[in-house]
Amino acid sequence: MKKYKIIIFAAIMGLTACADWLDVVPDGIPTLDMAFNSRVQALKYLATCYSYMPKNGGSADPTTLGGDDIWTRKTTHFSNRFSLAGLDISEGRQNATSPVLPRWASMYQALRVCNTFLENVHLVPDLQAWEREQWIAEAKVLKAYYHFCLVQMYGPVPIIRENLPVDVDVYSVKVEREPVDDCFNYIVQLLDEACDGNMLPTFVLDPATDYGRITKPIALSLKAKVLVTAASPLFNGNNDQATLKNHDGTPLFDTTFKPEKWESAMAACKQAIDICHEAGIMLYRFDDAANRFNDTTVLNITLRNAFNLRSNSEIIWANTQMISTPASGGMIHASMPKLNPDYVNSNNICKWLGMPIKIAEMFYTENGVPLDEDNTRNIGDKYNLRTAQAKDRLYIRQGRTTIDMHFEREPRFYAWVGFDGGVWFGAGQYNDKDASSLRYLAFKIGETDGTEGQGNWTGYIPKKFIPYEAQLNDINSISSPSYAWPIMRLSDLYLLYAEAINEVEGPNGANNAELFQYIDRVRARAGLKGVKESWDTYTNNQKYNTQSGMREIIQKERLIELSFEGQRFWDIRRWKTAPNEYHTPLQGWNMMVSIVDGTEEEVNRMMYQPQFLLEQKFGVRDYFWPIRISDIEVNPNLVQNIGW
Incomplete structure (x- = not known):
């Protein structure tokens, strides 16, 4: 174990542009002894824990082109600058032999690095106790996040609580998937441990150097999102996954709906909002102090x-x-x-x-x-x-x-x-x-x-x-x-809270004032009137008076407010509305119209003719990624997701 080599990934180079604390180890491959022989070296190892964060909002992110909200055609010129692999998900070409944009290997590598850090950070001789506690909390939040990324993508997964010794027998290495509720419980346990006491700062200590590092608002907001996800139909009483079991017959999904999951989510959202407000996090508004614009x-x-x-x-x-x-x-x-x-x-x-x-x-x-x-x-x-x-x-x-x-x-x-x-x-x-x-x-x-x-x-x-x-x-x-x-904005958290309240008690319960307050805050920042006033004045129904009607309003608000940010991809899956969304054919306007094709009116009429682009596919199997067949061959204890 002492001879284990650590690779400081090139991804850290991208971090140094925004955070001076993420320096690269000079030779790139120190021994494990060297990695924890000083505060400076240990901080670099903590940076390695961060370096595995999935690349949100790029061509390596399946939400960019794998959903139904952003689309392009496969062209050689474009693919030279931007990978188009995500289109294979959107167009129904996912497969188990070579899964498209998987996270299985990278997330488990990340978890091993985080565990190595947690096992050795106590060895650092010149690290103050308060800072050691903060770093431990950061690593635990990252462990929780990496497990959550796996659960979003694969459903129930093997939990990596600690690294196995190098001399462990081969049968101990062949781990099994754990029930999805156990996965969520472990993620929440890690976040609770990280938030215990004052281990994490409420504010970013130095925005110039620490931007992106874990704070208490981040940890509690992640907990809120994790619990809302766990309470949602995909993971709460999902009968479609009833046949997914380990080889010993252990069911990996509990098909019984549990309302208490939404109650936990509601409490977590409120706790996260309170700490965000304490930290001065608020809906952004441009300050036109010079009065330049209307x-x-x-x-x-x-x-x-x-x-x-x-x-x-x-x-x-x-x-x-x-x-x-x-x-x-x-x-x-x-x-x-x-x-x-x-x-x-x-x-x-x-x-x-x-x-x-x-x-x-x-x-x-x-x-x-x-x-x-x-x-x-x-x-x-x-x-x-x-x-x-x-x-x-x-x-x-x-x-x-x-x-x-x-x-x-x-x-x-x-x-x-x-x-x-x-x-x-x-x-x-x-x-x-x-x-x-x-x-x-x-x-x-x-x-x-x-x-x-x-x-x-x-x-x-x-x-x-x-x-x-x-x-x-x-x-x-x-x-x-x-x-x-x-990764998360305050408007996202506000809408999660409104969603949780509605699922617990509907729109007319004890917390209905807060339900409408938080969704209306998002709407007001967008220049809109509140839900009740808008629906009363401009529609012929008051759907906000029923739980199902309010659910529809909240979901629409999330899809609009968080559009193109990658949230839609996961939201329509956890709500189990993805089949309806994907089965609506993608259409665009006629972009091959020229200004010389006729009169101005003729050209405009030709342009605004809907053109068929793609008939997308989505079935039960598409809610979760396949585990690569070669990984199952190496570890036969792993069972494949349904449909793959």
Whole structure:
């Protein structure tokens, strides 16, 4: 064991840009003795524990292209910069021989590293007791997180409580999967141990060097999400998994619904909210102290910054393993349009990532209710052509013709969705007093962002990924602020709490005031009225009065507020609504229309014809990843997930 070598992964290099404490060991391969012979060396080993965090929001993240909210075509030019492997999940090509974007091996490597740290950190001679306790707590939270990542992906898994000695017999190494409730219980146990006493700081001690390190708000917010997940239909009384058993007959899922799981989740959410408030974490709002912009623009900046402004006031936890930069080949570069006519000939900036029509339709109207429930609109008109007037000028280019459903939508739609004719505030143009000077998207062939056979195929861009200051420097170069990918924002936690209250007692129980308070806080920040006022005024029903109706409202609010952040992928699975979502065919607009194909009206009518893109597939087996067949051959005690 003393000769065990430790590899400090190259991923740490990405961390050093944001955190000086994550330095790389000079020779890269110290012995275990050296790793814990001083505080400096042990801190580097703690950095290694962090280095295994999954790469949220990139091409290695299955939620990016494996869901139903972001889509692109497989093109050689794009795949040179951004892996398209996730499309195999979206398009039903997952398999057990070579699973697509698995986390099995990497997470178990991570757990071994965390256990090694916990087993040896007491050996560090120059480490103060309080700091040792903090580091132990951080490692325990990371162990909990890595187990949770495995459970989300695979369901019940082998729990790695401690590393096995190197001389253990071969039969002890062949571990079995443990019941999924035991997995959740162990994860919560680790988080409770980490939060015991004052081991973790409430605040980031030094934002300049410690950004991304575990705090008490992070640990308690993770606990809240874990318990909400455990209480959700996928893991709570799921009869579809009744046949998943170990070889000795041990069932891996309890098929009995347990309401107390939601009660635990509700209490955990409230505890997490309280500590976040104590830490000064609050819903972000852009402070226009210089009074430069009007209210519409201030709200637009607020909503864009809430996700992609580094270390803003509502980020509970950001993944410094995944820094979004223009040069990273990540989400900024993959989504960025040209916008500037000077760069129309760029072949490298092609807004490759798009979103289907159904996601654009998902956002509320300006009245804060679904498009098909708003009694002020005729849903049959949604694809009819309209021309933007002066009142629309900060959302849609005045004089530009687009379709009815792009008008009078909620502010989050305009802040996070790019569409033909949509105003793009920023990108070098900031004078909202002169709307005609602002950038806008022009998607027809022959215009600035025309597709011409490559690039966007849907007619929509996930604008949320791109800071409003981002712009092209030259024909193939983007300048933009960078940011760490948010794992959890306060709005996420607020909506988890509202969901848990509704599942425990419905919308009319003892905690109904808090239920509506927290969902309405998220809506108010988005420029919308509260749930009750919106549904009373603009719909012909009061669905918020029933548990099922309120469940639908809360789920829709999560899908909108957390759109494109990777949360939808896991949410629709834990709710067991994924089959309905995936079975809605993906459609986009006709992006091969040229400005010379006819009159302006003819061109617009040709463009706004829904085009079939993909018939997705989703069955019971797709809720969980397959375990690689070769891993089962090595360890026959592992049973395969259903359907694989």
